[in-house]
Amino acid sequence: MKASAWSIPTILLKIVYAIFFVFPIAFTVLTSFRPWSAIESNSLLFIPTLDNYVNLFGAGLGQYNFAKFLTNSLIVSSAATIVGTFIGIPAAYSLSRLRAPNLGVFFLSFRFLPAVSVVIPIFIEYRTLGLLDTYQGLSFAYLIIVVPYVVWMMKVYFDEVPDEIFQAAKIDGYSDLDIAFKILLPACLPGFLVTIWMSFLFCWNEFFLALVLTRYAVQTAPVATSFFIGGMGRATDWGPLTAAGFLMSLPLFIFLIFAQRYFVKALTFGMLK
């Protein structure tokens, strides 16, 4: 497979392939800086403007008040990630080091549960308990995304830590919780950070549960964005919408820059490295 073996068709194929995957994002980011007149007239000759972002964050009439929804997303995703991590790590530890019943696959299976099959009872319980449209309610529901993922991934990473380290800590009289948080966790720090970041992203991107379990007060950015399309009694306002899409994707770009190496493993649940 030498570079000289590249033929012209292969290069053309590569270009088409790359354009298909890169163009949509590039054009969306571009549009977020186009004034409405340029969007409407399909013109690519324009003076870049921040009007769309101003409109997106403005709280006035016909504006989108997006900061509120971003804040909601941030609060709910962070809360679920932090709580889920603290719950998940001891479980992962016991699956990895204590001869706990082999429940790993049981945990992981919940990650593949269609959200629709659990959302109805959660909705009804929340209605009774007054948890609909609250931060606590949505964050708690998000634990069903975070906990199985953290348990499974951290078990995978814990398994890779040499047994000697674990044995030595045991002999030194560390408690199980101390071993989990103070010995094993630092030993697989990059994997741990990627796991947290992925958990956060799963919640940040989540749509279905947020759609059903919130109204306006705790509405998250994805749900708000879905209502912007054709909303507010006018033609779809692509400028602010694309701006919203770009802002919501920023956490992704950070991940791509810093954690590419761990990407495959994190997304295939440790089945591939």
Added chain:
Amino acid sequence: MPGLLTILSIGLFPLLFTVFASFTDWKLLPPSFAFAGVESYVRIISSREFPNAIRVTLMYVVGGLSIEMLLGLVGALLFRGMSKKSMAIRSLIISPILLAPVVTGMVWKYLFYPGVGPVTNLLLALGLPMISTGSMDTAFLSILIADIWQWTPLILLIFLSGILSIPNELFEAAELDQMSRVARFRYIILPNLPAVTAIIVLLRGTLLFSEFDKIFILTRGGPGTVTSNLVYQAYEAGFGFYSISDAATWSVFILILVNVFVFATMELLRRAGTR
């Protein structure tokens, strides 16, 4: 174990509750609740929406999975270089993976939007029929394209790690034997891919069964019910018509389908001799 408790309270318990609710006639508006046996199953199976929803769901799984795997494999072969440049290009190509499905839906809704969408403009300029999220013929296609765009890169990465795990000696031997590219693909690369293929089918298949976000953004299940899969029907029943029992029944059908699918794939994984 708090982990187990959490899973039970927001995972297993609601799951059983859903199955239970499917055997009632529970409605929120007007409020009603009584045990009804298999009444809602009979009603849903005999409804016009049911065969359609099954068809849409399966078309989505089969269409999405096969095209994504084909394109993903092609991509993995095209972009398997390990130089700095190749890796930079690759990281651009894979960026759709972590985009929120809502953002993906919004992006493609925009690209396809009549009048302002660049893809629509391009198709019209080329004299091709436009793809519209609002047309009976192309609404499904528009969702499928958005899904393919978002998830092919993940499959590319998985195939790539499969290809990279093939011992280099095999390629060197092929070089010595002056094997053609096609032969190299047929006899070296392809035989080494069953395990990663099974993983792809498992990961993507389960999610394709429960697709909702892109359908909601792009078409709201329409026009009519052309793009309403089982999940969308469950959502409509529960949160459009406030019929808890019908929504639960639709969900049970999804669970059955997904489970059959997972067991079949696991069997495949087992035969391929991996975890």
